Amino acid sequence: MHSQNLINIITDALPGLNKSESKVAQVILSDPDAATRSSIATLAKKAGVSEPSVNRFCKRFNAAGFPDFKLKLAKSLVSGIRFVNRNVDPNDDVDGYTPKIFDSTINNLALVRDKISHSRVNQVVDKLIQAKRIYFFGLGASGSVARDAENKFFRFNLPVSCHDDVLMQRMLASTGTTGDVFFIISHTGRTKEVVEVAEIARANGSAVIGLTAPKSPLADISSVTLDVEVPENTDEYMPMTSRIVHLVILDVLATGVTLRRGPEFLPHLEKIKNSLKPTRYSKDN
Amino acid sequence: MHSQNLINIITDALPGLNKSESKVAQVILSDPDAATRSSIATLAKKAGVSEPSVNRFCKRFNAAGFPDFKLKLAKSLVSGIRFVNRNVDPNDDVDGYTPKIFDSTINNLALVRDKISHSRVNQVVDKLIQAKRIYFFGLGASGSVARDAENKFFRFNLPVSCHDDVLMQRMLASTGTTGDVFFIISHTGRTKEVVEVAEIARANGSAVIGLTAPKSPLADISSVTLDVEVPENTDEYMPMTSRIVHLVILDVLATGVTLRRGPEFLPHLEKIKNSLKPTRYSKDN
DNA sequence: ACAGTTTTTGAAAGATTCCTACAAATAAGG
DNA sequence: CCTTATTTGTAGGAATCTTTCAAAAACTGT
Known part of the structure; x- marks a missing residue:
């Protein structure tokens, strides 16, 4: 395609x-x-x-x-x-930097779209569906990605939780068992605390899914890795794009899970959507 | 362009x-x-x-x-x-849905990139720079966007905080004064709680920046609105893209603030980056 | 309705761009 | 060092595109 x-x-x-x-x-x-x-x-x-x-x-x-x-x-x-220098220039005004930042995000998404391993995605969807429990872990910027993932996946009636606290992560990893899935998100894949948590989890027989940089320590120790290779931040001014790529990959995974669940699952999603209706001002006023 | x-x-x-x-x-x-x-x-x-x-x-x-x-x-x-007919099909396999989700995200980003008002962006950057305090508010999926924003903006040495709890939001809005900026993120702009918080904040003389849908109640009551018009989710399977667009807009704003601060501010950012180095495994091992 | 004017259209020739066949040059192998 | 295979370029031919110009059509006012 x-x-x-x-x-x-x-x-x-x-x-x-x-x-x-x-x-x-x-x-x-x-x-x-x-x-x-x-x-x-x-x-x-x-x-x-x-x-x-x-x-x-x-x-x-x-x-x-x-x-x-x-x-x-x-x-x-x-x-x-x-290829042309689309980096933010210190002298850029709004008209300069606004499209550049959108473009760089778009480019990175396109890159990953063409590179991501579909079979890995499939494997991860499998694991998520079969999981007894799913934990989303992340620190810093990846913490909010983990939180977003929780918000997305709890809709599937799976026992999901999200933690951005190192100590909680360690404790949970050490009490994990076979059937538990630790979904660990990290831009670099080299944060010591995070890698250690992954080690603990695996030692206890849990599966570790790493959404992280290829060939990183975290990638090495994960059961399955979803590689995200986003060009290094050469430019001081360019924001980190990997978070956004991570979010989109989580969207892909969520879609994979939904589709695997089949159409009889749609009413359940609908129910969750509708539960929010009373909190909103209706559209016609 | x-x-x-x-x-x-x-x-x-x-x-x-x-x-x-x-x-x-x-x-x-x-x-x-x-x-x-x-x-x-x-x-x-x-x-x-x-x-x-x-x-x-x-x-x-x-x-x-x-x-x-x-x-x-x-x-x-x-x-x-x-764009047309790139919706996820219930019979799609990984090869089908993976690129579709990336594409739809990319398309929405491109749309907003071409539509976003640069003068509004400028206005918001102004307000953020002049702010005595900045609060990022969001609920649900927008909650993690707010958290990400906090993670980004605290680097600017501004008193920033983030809240995804309605009661906290209300209390903070009611104690706000002139010079405080409430940056409120909402996909629909119609969640009652959120709109009420905005009302309270404005009543107390604070500025409200709305990152939300155009013509929504929240947009109406905000001091400045950053409009994000992402096509309605017609497809049951398509994930919500607005979060991601919101994140990129926040990246744009952060870049705007950094540039406005000028090059003498770069060492400060560098210092924050370096503070994380000891937590990482070095690249050569 | 009709002559004059403007606009629209296509035939034909000219210009450009591209492709193929073939031969020269270069490199590889014994 | 000769043979064979590969790489490269020349030249001519084929296809594609553009311009010119005149015919046709549409429009205008009388």
Whole structure:
């Protein structure tokens, strides 16, 4: 469904390209937007190769020809990574930083959307459905993600709770047993307290699901990891986007659980929704 | 900066087009994706007009020519049309629902990015900077948004706090004075308790910033409203996206505040970041 | 209704862009 | 060092696009 971003594909293929192909790749990657606007002749000249080389390059990446390639490239650019410096500039005014922050969030979401392992998602949904109890743990910014998850998952009639207190987390982890699921959220996956809690939980036979950075200590110790690789905060001004990616992944998981429950479960969700109606001003006034 | 979707533009212009132009428009709108893949000759034939007519049509919509038009159309399709009918289907499997949920979040973010009033953002940044105290209030899902905001804004050395308890909110609102800012987050803007709290706060001379739906009771009573219009949840399975949009808006506001503080404030942020280092496993092990 | 004017439209030729066949050049293998 | 395979470019042809210009249609006022 979601072909991965063309730019990523080219970047990944870079090492396996031959001389003229990689010249073409360089030119395209250095300014993909310009590439979509130039003719095959211009691009060939810029790369210092012949037109057919550019054409062959395009075909290598499953395009019918150069125009088709440009089309696909243009599409990738829309919600794909904007390579151009879209970092917040200290001199930016509202018109500058507002779209940049939205864009960077959108880009990261698109990245993860194309990279996330669907089989892992499935595995996690399985575990959540079978769980006797689910604990959502997180600290700091991930604490509010955990809280949001609780708010979402309690609707499934599962015994869910959420804790952003290290001591509570430790105690609960140590009393966990087989069938309990500890869903641990951490941006870095390197916070000692959090990793220790995961260790304790696993030692007691509980399952640990890590929503965290790949190859981190937390990822290593989890039963299943949902990898979220969000580019490091190079820019002092850019906010941390991983929280938001985490939230969306939790949305995905919740949807997975709902669908697995089947349509006979919908009335239950409806009931919860309706329970809030009396607290609201009606729409027509 | 962010031009509106080409498809919408064409649809809007439809009534003002002449005979052959509208024929072309019809063909394009009926299957925009096919249009991006066909040549000017094919399209002309399909529409029953001449090639130059198609060309003129393209130029009318600010394209350099037909190829350029196709490019722009293709771009619009990525974040535009996909919107339609990308609802989660009860029979979807992981490969189905995962990208859909990411897409719907991304689309909503893009929508708000293009719609949000920059001058309002500026106003709110002003108020936040001048505030004697800032309270972030929210209930339910908005409660965790408020918590996230607290986590973000306390770094600015401002007296910030966060409350997701109605009684606390009421009491604090009633003791507020001029110079206090109550930042109230609500998806619907119609929860009675929340609106009442806003009323109390305003009655005592405090400023109320509403991050909520436009034209809602909460929006009406706020000093400044940041409108977030996220399409109603028509689909039972689609998760609520407004939380995420709210978070990103708070990121924007935080960035605004940081920039307004100027570069001499960066060391302070750095200090907070570094305070967490000892709690982490280092990256090289 | 009709001549004059403006607008809309398409035929045809011209310009551009793209693709294919083939041969030269380079690299790899024995 | 020769053979074979791969890579690269030249040249010409094919397709696509654009412009010009004149015919057709629509509009205007008389």
